[in-house]
Amino acid sequence: MARVGLSTERLVRAGAELADEIGFEQVTASELARRFDVKVASLYSHVKNSQDLKTRITLFALEELADRAADAIAGRAGKDALVAFANVYRDYEREHPGRAAAARMRLDPRTAAASAGVRHAQMTRAILRGYELTEPDATHAVRLLGSVFHGYASLESAGGFSHSAPDSEETWTRILDALDALLRNWPTASTP
Amino acid sequence: MARVGLSTERLVRAGAELADEIGFEQVTASELARRFDVKVASLYSHVKNSQDLKTRITLFALEELADRAADAIAGRAGKDALVAFANVYRDYEREHPGRAAAARMRLDPRTAAASAGVRHAQMTRAILRGYELTEPDATHAVRLLGSVFHGYASLESAGGFSHSAPDSEETWTRILDALDALLRNWPTASTP
DNA sequence: TGCATTTACCTAAAGCATTTAGGCAAATGC
DNA sequence: GCATTTGCCTAAATGCTTTAGGTAAATGCA
Numbered sequence: 358m359a360r361v362g363l364s365t366e367r368l369v370r371a372g373a374e375l376a377d378e379i380g381f382e383q384v385t386a387s388e389l390a391r392r393f394d395v396k397v398a399s400l401y402s403h404v405k406n407s408q409d410l411k412t413r414i415t416l417f418a419l420e421e422l423a424d425r426a427a428d429a430i431a432g433r434a435g436k437d438a439l440v441a442f443a444n445v446y447r448d449y450e451r452e453h454p455g456r457a458a459a460a461r462m463r464l465d466p467r468t469a470a471a472s473a474g475v476r477h478a479q480m481t482r483a484i485l486r487g488y489e490l491t492e493p494d495a496t497h498a499v500r501l502l503g504s505v506f507h508g509y510a511s512l513e514s515a516g517g518f519s520h521s522a523p524d525s526e527e528t529w530t531r532i533l534d535a536l537d538a539l540l541r542n543w544p545t546a547s548t549p
Numbered sequence: 550m551a552r553v554g555l556s557t558e559r560l561v562r563a564g565a566e567l568a569d570e571i572g573f574e575q576v577t578a579s580e581l582a583r584r585f586d587v588k589v590a591s592l593y594s595h596v597k598n599s600q601d602l603k604t605r606i607t608l609f610a611l612e613e614l615a616d617r618a619a620d621a622i623a624g625r626a627g628k629d630a631l632v633a634f635a636n637v638y639r640d641y642e643r644e645h646p647g648r649a650a651a652a653r654m655r656l657d658p659r660t661a662a663a664s665a666g667v668r669h670a671q672m673t674r675a676i677l678r679g680y681e682l683t684e685p686d687a688t689h690a691v692r693l694l695g696s697v698f699h700g701y702a703s704l705e706s707a708g709g710f711s712h713s714a715p716d717s718e719e720t721w722t723r724i725l726d727a728l729d730a731l732l733r734n735w736p737t738a739s740t741p
Numbered sequence: 742t743g744c745a746t747t748t749a750c751c752t753a754a755a756g757c758a759t760t761t762a763g764g765c766a767a768a769t770g771c
Numbered sequence: 772g773c774a775t776t777t778g779c780c781t782a783a784a785t786g787c788t789t790t791a792g793g794t795a796a797a798t799g800c801a
């Protein structure tokens with residue numbers, strides 16, 4: 358019985374690739390075992406169960422995404438940083454749709470708190486250094502940006518903006534313009 | 550053999566309730582059959598398959614949500630309409646988390662085009678009548694609002710904003726203030 | 742090198758969800 | 772009151788998940 362050389366690491370990476378190919382929801386232990394030409398039960402020495410596998414793929418995607426974002430914002434500030442940062446999310450969605458879907462998966466609070474998710478929030482806050490926001494407005498803005506990036510990627514990948522003018526590319530640019538303008542001129546109080 | 554009185558309609562409604570109780574992802578034909586105290590195979594006279602059931606729950610949720618939104622914006626305009634409209638989404642998420650998750654499920658393009666999803670887009674556009682936006686800016690703004698509502702609900706339900714100050718309620722209010730300000734002052738061109 | 746231990750993958754089996762085929766009894770229509 | 776339709780059934784195949792226990796390959800140490 359030849360050994361294939363399974364490991365948690367290899368399973369997670371292969372799982373991420375599989376997600377990009379067939380969709381994150383479709384990633385199963387069975388399919389993954391098939392890819393490695395191995396019996397399903399063999400995976401259970403490396404991952405606790407199917408849920409554990411998916412969680413690890415999510416954590417992997419969050420890390421990868423955070424690394425890319427960190428690269429993108431290094432040496433940039435203001436709108437330049439905002440655009441570079443935002444484009445990381447959008448590009449990741451296009452390049453790795455399965456991993457991006459994984460990155461949107463709900464994690465239990467403890468796992469989430471120990472994930473690269475916190476790096477994402479920190480980087481978003483760093484972007485805001487280029488704008489003059491003080492607490493608690495900075496936090497509100499972090500949450501707004503997170504919502505927009507998350508929501509836009511999700512809707513766009515669901516095909517929400519395709520087959521209608523103007524094209525999604527154009528909208529994305531204009532949304533970033535709008536967010537930049539908003540951050541430079543964040544309203545201080547409710548204006549009914 | 551007593552007849553329970555299954556129908557597609559009843560299955561979908563019960564499926565929606567089940568989703569709110571145990572989560573949309575956890576809704577299965579088996580669990581639904583259990584609720585009706587009926588054998589699983591019996592469901593297959595009323596829905597094509599498990600995917601069909603989920604799709605119908607999604608369509609149902611989209612309709613219900615669109616009806617609520619229509620009620621909310623009737624007789625309102627400007628920021629008043631924007632806030633009422635946005636709150637429908639947020640309240641629905643809290644009141645019916647499973648249905649809200651269903652409403653976020655990816656539909657195939659043909660099904661989506663025939664769904665209440667188009668009403669949502671139309672209503673969002675109607676909201677913008679209170680602001681002075683011309684095409685293509687109105688479309689960009691529709692997409693931005695969709696992204697924010699979608700993204701915020703998704704992140705909030707995933708617990709993204711809990712256990713940290715300021716509370717989510719406060720952020721939501723301030724985000725709506727910000728969106729209102731942005732729509733009243735939508736940037737016309739790129740401002741580097 | 743030779744043997745013991747650990748490790749990696751295996752077979753077997755049970756549990757549960759999905760789906761189809763075919764049957765019987767209850768409801769419906771004439 | 773009988774024929775037809777309809778609703779729910781049983782039975783069975785398929786596939787994914789998970790655990791238990793076995794065997795052979797790799798590793799380590801004398």
